[in-house]
Amino acid sequence: MAADGRAEDAMGKRRYLALWFPFLPIDRLRIARPDLWAQGEGPAAVVEQVRGAMRLATLDADALALGLTPGMTLADARAREPDLRVFDADPHGDQDWLERLCDGCSRYTPVAALDSPFGLMLDITGCAHLWGGEEMLAREAAERLERHGMRVRHALAGTAEGAHALCRFPVGAAADEDAALRRLPVEALRLEDESAVALRRSGLRTVGDLAARPAAVLASRFGEAAVDALHALLGLGRRPLAPRRSRPAIRI
Structure with missing residues (x-):
């Protein structure tokens, strides 16, 4: 494990909350243009x-x-x-709306990032106890957004990639988080379409199927990107989150 990984373990494991708005363009219109x-x-x-x-x-x-x-x-x-x-379609309007939602999530954590398409990623490490636990925090965030007219799905995981994937590919009941991640389809790795098709044609249909193969073999057949995506999702590698910083008001 890398040095930064050891330091992270010493401070406690990271926890992420993914929020996904599958109908964001339409929900935005319902709210902004009720006419x-x-x-x-x-x-x-x-x-x-x-x-x-x-x-x-x-x-x-x-x-x-x-x-x-x-x-x-x-x-x-x-x-x-x-x-x-x-x-x-109004991609600029949708982006502005998503940024406003992201800024509003500062009530839960100072580290909130855009997670395209139509999603947000919140690093809630060290914040969940203020809301009675991570499940309570997630529920409060989802219910608050729904009260404002946004239909939302959410998922929790120890990696941003894992939370993103579980939010968009529900896997049903699982023994634990690791088991749930390994049941995800290979499409959850966000590879190019051609790569996902190649994996399935080789009989590798889930994240667990890939995790059971040596990394060197996967890299030689499907490229380093597949291995990097797999490791990031399972917490064996790290991809930094780029939090959004809202612009401060101009003061003269």
Whole structure:
């Protein structure tokens, strides 16, 4: 283990809380532009132009329940659901909104970072006892955001990569955190699509499958990036968190 890892163990293990807003563009519009929903609720989607065609980028739960999927062309989606509400993508608006959410999480920890897409990562090491424990802190943060109209998922882990993955790939009940991480699909490593496909074709479908193979073998077949991602997720390597620093007010 590296020297910085030994120092970290001496101070106590790191703990991270991931917050993910799967419907952020639509939730933002619901909050900021209530007039758009004056005619009632219904399936909604945000669209963007990709390779000359308008495609679905983000869908709400109602649209997903109808079988619509991200990447589908708007024409196909309209054919299946004529009453689909459609809004143009506004990545700058979404980014500003996410940054505001991040700044608001300073109530829980001084170390909060953006975790794209549509997520936040909070280093809650040494902070959880102020809220009665990490589960209570996580619950309070999620409930507070939901009260403000944001649908949110959350997960806790000893690494930022682990919390990110567990938030986006629920694995159900597991004996402990390590077991849950090893049940994650290889897609949770955030590799290039081609790498994930190559891993699956080789019979390596979960993080546990990769962890059971020698690192040198994985690196030679799938590249150092796969090994680095695996080690970061399992806590065998470290990737520093880049916390967001809100701009101070200008004083004259």
